[in-house]
Structures are given as structure tokens and as C-alpha cells.
Amino acid sequence: MKKMTKVWGVWSICAALILMLAACGSGNKETGATESPVATNATEPAASASNSSTEQVTLKFLYIWPEFEDKMNETIKNFEAANPNIKIKPEIVPWDKVIEVLQTKVASKQEPDISFGWTHWMAPFVNEVDAALPLDEYLNKDEAWKNSFVRNDLLATSIVSPEKPYVSNIPFKLSFQVVIYNKKIFEDNQLQIPQTLEQFEMIMSTLASKNIIPLAASGKDGNLDILKDSFAGMNFYRNGTATGDWLKGEESYSSPEYLAAMEFTKKWFNQGYFGKDSFAVGGDEVSNLLLSKKAAMVLGNNNQISALQPQIDDELGAFLFPAPEGMKAQAPLTADGFFVLKASKHPEESVTFLKYLTSQENQKLWAESTQSMPVLKDLKTGNETIDTLIDQVASSASDYPKQQLSYNPGELAKLLQASFAEYLLKSDADVKSTAEKMEKDHRNAINSGKQ
Amino acid sequence: MTERKTLMSYLFLLPALLLFVAFFLYPVTTSIVRSFTDWNGFNAAFRWVGWRNYETIWSDIHFWESTGRTLKFAFITTVAQTVLGFLIAFFIYSLVSERWKKLLRVAIYTPVILPGAVVSLLWVNMLSPNFGMVNEWLHKLGLGSFARGWLGDPSTAMNMIMAVNTWKYIGLTVTFYIVAMLTIPKEVIESAKIDGAGKTRMMWNIFRPLLTGITEVNFILSLIGGLKAFDLIYMMTGGGPGDSTTVLGIMVYRRAFLSFKFGEAITMGILLFIIILVLTLISRKLMANREG
């Protein structure tokens, strides 16, 4: 008798706990319940799309900048005021987890309507996943919008492959590799901003002789690979072949131009121009080197400038990586942007939001308060360094490859990075065999992508 | 075995079994099926490809190199954590001062509590070639020639990560050992002391045999943890420099989230599972024999 009571006692405690949880969580359940109709019901929203002007629509919006949450909320508020029938529900996700989170959301049909995406790296979202909505139709309907961007080919960088030749992403703010430098160190050593690669090299050897790290770069974070690729790109360009071809795998890593680029990088590496033990150093530490005045220049991103300046009392400047004598400096057109998910039930409204994000009013707001580089023509931030860069970008040669990749380069990039790192670190490494190894991995990736 | 006992047992096991089915049996079965497809992790649609994923992985040299590294990592950290853990636990156990005992017990467990993000942040910092504490102290102690870019040198990166991993998880091993040591009946210890056993003999001949149970637990847990290792390594070196620290955990992650070849990633997961399974079985067999 007593034993049975014990059994029931135990189970009723369990039941009570579970009920308690269910009860205290019921408040949360409500929100859960309202989520599903939007995501799972297929027929209803289709009707509402045609009545979009009158019905209340809620758009889910994903972005990656917790540091700009206030600014984005302001943008959203302004937009909602001008478009009373549209509500935006934002969600912030860390930049290094955005792919995983998006993947999980798409796999479970919980995707947002509008999401952050790198304009120049839409391959993951367009090729395998096929999650991005083609935007050409909307652009063609609104010529003014289409032509408002700082470079006409900016939109084209989001075209991913010949099989899917559509614009998939609208850029929001420019993001590209620049050389950030300490103006005072330059002044103290009577150095000028280099206009050619040869001048750049001279500056570096001067700095090295004064025991200042010339160009701190993070081998760990792939800075050196980007550098090597741009050298290779310039070499190919010089010979008339666009960078895109060797990215596509139609050129070979074993071609003399590419080998030359690798050896050139290794030369600088061995001379310590990138700092000690570049592969042990991450992006943060590279910034540290600049801030503690141990390095004169760093390979960084334009978005870092405004973040770094307050932490150092010397003035910082930036310039584009120079091209060899006789060629125009390249500004790889890369940007942070947004795309509309194909599965969105409200594409019209989503595009309206995209238009607002890239409107004069909003771009001006962001440019002036966060010093992000706007994507529109003739818009300035008020910050001299950044405005100079904007001018340079607008007038630079555009040789950024229209990617047109038929496979996702994510893991391949890591493999190539690993091979190149080995080549740089081993003193007796053979450049030809490294190139062959990279070639093999690259071809494998293309072939497996074609299946 | 009475009927009552059987009934009670299954009743007791019911909730755990339900959870097992929901959170392991179902997902793993689904995944195994997916490993025979070209699923990319996103779309509901996928095609059956039979053994192709397995063939791809089997013939991929990167996979085998990575497996080698993973095995090395797992074995060294397991042995280090088990052996060192035992020694440290015994050391703490035999301390006379209660205060030191308490302090050390708490101290050694703190690395376990620290979030992985903190651990990697701090250690990357300390090992940095430009600002790192480790190099600074080496210079101060006159051992400057040893200073190097620890995590940037392919020959030392893996060793350092193994050291950090051991540092982080040894607290678990030590705690388990201490708890087990406390269950050793005092009479056994007393009679050994009367027999004139010194510290070393006590440890080797008395404690060690009595603790085989917990040694097995420690060994298995360390082994499994080591073979699956991902978080710490990914945060500290991302798999580099070169591919010197690219273990299987990292390869699976990259295959799934950088290449969107979830089918292949799951295949690697299954192969990894088989490796872990086989090694665990072997270890248990070996330890059971020793016990007998």
C-alpha cells in the first residue's frame, strides 16, 4: 500500500512540475502560435499580396550589426511612418553565425523576408540554396533606383552564375579592403601615400629598417591570401585575363603569373613586412599593433576606420592598395547588402523596404552618423578620409570578377589558404608543387559542384 | 528477476527512453538516411545518391590527414588528463592542510566553468607573439630563445592546443578522482600505513587498483571528448595555421556550413561515430581485463 503511494507520489511530482512549466510558459506560447500562420499557411498570404496596399503586413528582417541597433531602429521607425501598412520585425544575428542561422531557418521554413547578405558573396544563397529572389524585374521598373548606385557594376557583383544571371542582392554599405595607416608615423619618416606598388615596397623597406612593422596583416584571418590574389589578379590583368577566370578555374594556378604572385608575397613575408608570426595573429591583434604604434599600416576594412580612430591619438588615414606602375588601382567592389528571400510572402513590400534602405534620406543618415560608406552616387560622410576613399572607388578600375561560380568557395577557400600558409611558412617549400596542390583541390571542388 | 522489479525498471526508464527516441534515435536515423543523399541542409528536396558521399570522403586525402590528427589529439589529451588527473587528485587528497585542499579543489575546477569563449580569448592573448604573457615571461626568465608565435607555427600550434585543452578539462578528471578516492574505506588506508607504505607505494599499489572504475569513466569521457573536439580548436586557430589543427570536428563543420554539403558532413559524422565507437569498445575491453 505504502509503496504504491510512493510511486504515485513520484509521478505526481513530475506531472506537477511539467504542468507548472506549461503554465508559466503559456505566455510564450502565444507568440509561438502567432508565428506559424505566417510561415506555414500557403494560400492566404498569396491573396494578401495582391491587396498589399491596404492590408497590414509584417516583414521579418535579419541583420548582423548589434552596434548599430539604435540606428537601424530609427531607420525602421522612419520607414514605418512613411508606410503605415508595413511593420518590420528585426532580428540581430552575429556576423560569423549568420550562415548557420539562416540555414537552419530556411530548412525549417522559418526564414525572414529580408536578410543580410554580402553583395559579392551571394553564391551560397543563390546556388545551392536558391533562396534569393531575383531583383532585376524590380530594378528595371524603377530606372531611377537602378542608376542611383555609385558604380554601375556594383549590382552586377551579385550575379552569381551563368545559369542564374540575375541580380540577387542590393548593396547597403560598401565594405572593402584598404590600407589603414598612421599619418604621424608617415610624417615622421617623410613618407607619402604610395601611388604605385613599387613605391609601396620602398615605403615598407624604409619602415622595416626603422623597426616598425610596415604592414601588419593577419595570416590567420586570410589577409595574406587576399593580398596574394590581388597580386595575381593584377598580373593576369596586365596580361589581359580577368581575375575572374582563374577564380573560375579556367586559368591555372601553375601559370607563371600566379606563381609570380605567390613568390612575391613570400618575399615580403620573409622580409617580415607583415609582422612577426603573422599566422599567430588575428584581426584584433593586428588592430592592436596599429593602435600601439608598433605597426605603421594594416590591411583592414573601411568599416574599421571609424572604430579604430577613437582608440589612438595619432591621426589615421586610408588608401587603396596601389597597382603596379602604369596600371589603375583596383577597388574590389564588395559591399554589405540585403536580399529578399524567395519564400517571402510579401516580395513587393520587401523591395519597398530595400528601396528605403538605399534611399538618399536613409543613406545620408547612416553615412553621417555611423561613417559607413554609402552606395549612392555623390553622397559624402563628412569625414575626409572616407570621402577621399569614396572618390577613389568611384573612379577606380573595376576588375572585380563577376563571380559566376558554379560551386561554393567557402571550404575551398580554407583549403587554398592552408596550402598557401604551408608554402609561406616552410622555408624550403616549392612554389610549383604548392600550386599543383591548390589546382587539384580547386578542380575537385568544381567537379563535385557540377554533380 | 521478479516481474515487479522488471516493471518498475521499465517505468523508471520510460522518460529517459522517450527523450532518447525523440532526441537521438529519430534525428540520427533521419541523418543516416540523408547521408545517402545530396542534401545541402537547406532544401527539403534532395536526390538519392547511394554510396557516393562515402566514396568521396573515403578517397579524400584531407579526410585521412584530419583523422590522423584527431586520433593523435584525442590520445594525447586523454592520457595526459587521466594520468595527470590521477596524480594531481592524489596530491590534493593527501595534503594535510584543509584550507589548501579546498582552495586547490576549487581552483582546478574553474577552467571547466569558464566559457569556451573566455578560454580561447585569454589563451590566444597570452600566447600572442607580440603582446603575449607567455613570451614576455620567457624573456624575463632568460629563456627568450624559446619564445615564438605559438599558435602561428604549425609545429607548435597543435601542441599548445592540446595543452590548453588539458588545462581546461583536467578539473573534471581530478574532481571525479577525488570523489572516488573519498569512497575508499579508511580501514584500507590505515592498514596500508601500518604496513609502512610510503606515498608512492600508497598511490601505485593501493589507490590505483581501487580506482579502476573511475579511471575507465575518465578515460572514456576524455577519449570521446577528444575525438569530437571542435569548439576550443575552432576558436583558437580556426584549423590553422595551414591545416595543422584541422581535426575532424572542424572538417565536418566546414563541410556542412561552408560548402553546404550536409549529406557529406553527416557521412563524416557517421565515420567519426564509428571510430569513436570502436575505440570506446576496445578501451572498455582492455580495462575490464585489467580489472579481472
Add this chain to the structure above:
Amino acid sequence: MSRNRLAQWSNYVLLSLITLIILYPMLYMILNSLRSTKDIMLFPTRLWPTGKLQWMNYADAFHIGKVSVYFLNSVTVTGATLLIQLIVVTLAAYALGKWKPPGYQILFFLFLATLMITSEMTTIPVFLMLRQFDLLNTHQGLILAYVGGGIGMAIYLIKNFVDTLPKEMEEAAKIDGAGLLRIFWSIDLPLIVPVLAVVSIMSFVGVWSEFFWALITISEDRLKTLPLGLLNFQSQYNTNYGVLLAGLTIVTIPSMLVYLLFSRYFIEGMTAGSIKG
């Protein structure tokens, strides 16, 4: 006499050194959370904060990391997980270790096998399952996922411990006419408290600082747990280290307290009420 003293003394020096090495990162975290980010960036290796102590970091961490909201969420989720998990695994491990029903070896091995699986194999199916039952973006779903994920390790540990329980007291109680449940509740349960304490600590630490599942399951801001708040201090190009360390300290302190609280159950409580010494 003095040789003994010397040995003792050197012992203590060694101990202090070891303790320092082990505790160094934690001290670094706590002490540096009181420095400004600029200062940390310039002198990353300094341990002791110089200049004004930046208590502002904690205020910022509270505000930016929305600690007031997230903290309660974490407490709810972790507390509930711990409670449910303890009940489930204790019952299961006890049955497996003590009563050994037919098939117990296979079942035990199945639970052990759950530890050998990589998360990629379970993430999306589990996620889809939660969605199926409308459990996404809720605490219940998260708790369920945590409980489910942790049973393997817990059962493995507890069962091993149960294997070593002495039979004498059980025999005595049986003679007195006690049934299975009575033995479980009054005799054996108190004896396994130490291992339960260990499991509780491990579970607590695991769930409290868990990040990935919380990230993908919870998108509603008011339901987020503490580790997610830490994300607000980090951006792609700029990390506010002072505030980040303060945030990390806030996350770590409860784990520390739980350890201190629970560790008494497996250190001091050991000899109470048992036959041995």
C-alpha cells in the same frame, strides 16, 4: 626539524605557483573587466588595472547585454532543465545499475552512444521536430532540447556510481520488509547524492553558458538567455573588450557559485550516514 620546515615551505610555494597558473585566466578576466577597452588594447598583458577602475563596464554590460531580462530567462531555463533532468536520469540510471532489467546492457550502451554523435547529425532534425510541435521560440522547447541532450553523460556517470553502492544496508532493510521503492528512496538515494551533485554542476555549467541552441531556437528578444546578450558586445570589426569581459564575468559568476554550493555534497557529505568509517 628545519628540513621538514623547508620541505613544507617549498611545498607551499609550489602550490601557490600551481594555483596561480591555473587561476590566471580567470583572474585576468575579472581584473581586466575593470579596465577600459582602449587600455586593454594597448597593454593586453597587464593583469592589474591601473588608473581608474572602470565600473562603467559593468553598467554597460548590464545595459547593452540586457542582463536584467536575460538573466531571469537563463535562471528559468537552467533551473527547469536541471530539475527535470535530475529526475529523469536518476530514475533511469538507478534502474539500470541496481535492478538491471533484461536488456539493460544494451540500453546502457545506447545512452553512452549518444555521447559519440556530432551535433551536425542532430541539429536540423531536432529543430524541425520542435517546429512541428510549435515549441520553437519558447522556453519549453529549449528546456526539452537541453534535457534531451544531456541524458547520455548523466546516465553514464550515475549508473557507474550506482554500480558501487554497498549491498549490506539493502539486505538489512529487506529483512525489515522494505520494498524496492523504499530502498530506493530512503537508502540508496541519499548515497548517490554526491554524484548527483557532480552531475548538477556539470549540467548547470553546460546549460547556463550554452549558446548555439539558444541562438537558433529563440528569436524573440524577451526570451533570450544570458550568453546571447554577450553577442551585443561584439561586431565584425570592433569588439568592446572591457565590456565583453565584464559580461563574461557576469555569466561566469553564477556557475562559480553553483560549484561552491554543490561541491559540499560530494566532499563533506560523503561519510555521513554510511557504514564506512
